[in-house]
Amino acid sequence: MTAIHVTGLTKRYGDLVAVDDVSLDVAEGEFVGVLGPNGAGKTTLLEMVEGLRRPDAGGIEVLGEAVWPRNTRLQPRIGVQLQASSFFERLTAREQIRTFASLYGVGQATADAWLERVGLTDKAETRVEDLSGGQAQRLSIACALVHDPELVFLDEPTAALDPQARRNLWDLLSSINDSGRTVVLTTHYMDEAEVLCDRVAVMDHGRILQYDSPAALVRGLDAPARITVAPGVLDTETAATIDGVLETDEGVDGVVLVTREPTAVLGTLAASDRLDGVRVQTGTLEDVFLALTGREYRA
Known part of the structure; x- marks a missing residue:
C-alpha cells in the first residue's frame, strides 16, 4: 500500500x-x-x-x-x-x-x-x-x-x-x-x-x-575512493607511481591517494608493507548532495 x-x-x-x-x-x-x-x-x-x-x-x-x-x-x-x-x-x-x-x-x-x-x-x-x-x-x-x-x-x-x-x-x-x-x-x-x-x-x-x-545514490555518483596512508609511511612521489592512482595530496593525516581501483592500490600497498594506519573513504551521501545542489553558500 x-x-x-x-x-x-x-x-x-x-x-x-x-x-x-x-x-x-x-x-x-x-x-x-x-x-x-x-x-x-x-x-x-x-x-x-x-x-x-x-x-x-x-x-x-x-x-x-x-x-x-x-x-x-x-x-x-x-x-x-x-x-x-x-x-x-x-x-x-x-x-x-x-x-x-x-x-x-x-x-x-x-x-x-x-x-x-x-x-x-x-x-x-x-x-x-x-x-x-x-x-x-x-x-x-x-x-x-x-x-x-x-x-x-x-x-x-x-x-x-x-x-x-x-x-x-x-x-x-x-x-x-x-x-x-x-x-x-x-x-x-x-x-x-x-x-x-x-x-x-x-x-x-x-x-x-x-x-x-x-x-x-552513492553508487550512481561513481566517486573515486580516497586512500589515506599514515604520515611517514609513503611520500607523494612514490605514491604517484602506483598503478591506478589518479592523483595524490599530502596533509596532516598523511598522503592521500585518489583512485577508482582501490583494491589494486591496496594490494600494492600491502605488498610493500604500507597498510598500517591506512584509511579508505568511498563516496558518501554528502558527495551526492553537493554534486546535485552545488557548493555555493545558501543564506
Whole structure:
C-alpha cells in the first residue's frame, strides 16, 4: 500500500515557485528523508502533504485519503513535528504532553511514558519556556508521537540536539519505523539520512533531483575512493607511481591517494608493507548532495 501519493504538486508565492511540479510516492512502512539546501522547498512540500498549506496545483493522497479539501479524518492518523515548536504557555512538560494526549483521547500514563522515552522525566515539572532548545525539540517530537500515529512527519527533528541525544533519537525513530509506522523527515544531516532512511529525495529549487536509496545514490555518483596512508609511511612521489592512482595530496593525516581501483592500490600497498594506519573513504551521501545542489553558500 502507498502511504503518500503526490502528483504534480506546485506552490507559488508571487514570482517564487517554492515547489515546482513535484511527484512522489512513499510506501507504507517506509522511512523517507527529504534533503536540500535552505530554501529548496522541503518544508513547503511537507506542509502541503500534511494538510497545513493548500497547493496551487497537483494532487495529494495520504493513507488512501485526499488531503484537500482539508480532511479532518486524517488528523488522528498522522503525527507532525514542525520546524518551530509551539507550546501552550506556562505549562510544564508533563502538562504539555498530557494536554496533547487528551486531544486524541490518550491516557495520562501513555503521555508520561513518552516523556520517559525522550529522556525528559527529570524535566516533567519544568515549564516549557524554561526548557533548553534541545529539550523543547524532544518534547515536540514526543507530542507528535503520543497518539501512536500511522504516519509521522518530522521537520529537522534533531536540530539543536547534542550528539548523544541525536543518537538516542535515531534509536527511537528506528523503533517506531520497525513497528510498521511510516516516517518522513527533512534533515540537513547526511549521516542521519544514511543511517535511518530507506530512500532519500534530494530537492533543490522546488524540484526533486534524485529519489532513491542512499546506497544507490552513492553508487550512481561513481566517486573515486580516497586512500589515506599514515604520515611517514609513503611520500607523494612514490605514491604517484602506483598503478591506478589518479592523483595524490599530502596533509596532516598523511598522503592521500585518489583512485577508482582501490583494491589494486591496496594490494600494492600491502605488498610493500604500507597498510598500517591506512584509511579508505568511498563516496558518501554528502558527495551526492553537493554534486546535485552545488557548493555555493545558501543564506
